[in-house]
Amino acid sequence: MILPQLVAGARGGHDASNGVGVDHGALLLVFILQNGQRVEVHLFGAHWTAPLGVALLMAAALGVLLVVVPGAGRIIQLKRAARGLHRDREQLAGRLDEIAGAAAPGDDQAPPAQPDAGNDVPEGHGRATAAPQSDADPAAEPRRARASDGH
16 A cells, blocks of 8 residues: 655644754753752742742743733734724725716716816916906096097
8 A cells, every 4th residue: 555645844844843842841841950049039029939940931931921912912903903994995995986986977977078278277377367347446437538548
């Protein structure tokens, strides 16, 4: 009977990580056993004695927790913000599609109005316009009279 060959890397990585875990566990055990001197530990008002290796490992574990817990909280916060932004982007894209679909000329809609070719500058933007003359201005009357006399 011929056994099928395993795909390269399918179980190799899993076996390797188990080996690394066992190696680290053995090293920690050796560390604890070689550092068996008793030390006094003071933490937030509590006092006790523990082997030096255990005290150092506890300090390392507390240090990891002080970094991991706030870091995990920040990661969760950023993921929620990204999820909200993604949801907003999807809603805006849907609205944009609705607006573009409503503005697209169909069979029953007239095409959009084209600007007048001779009037390419919008009113009030660079083109001089004549000011309306007021009949209430007494100084304007003599000017009109002079202009009509040809002077």
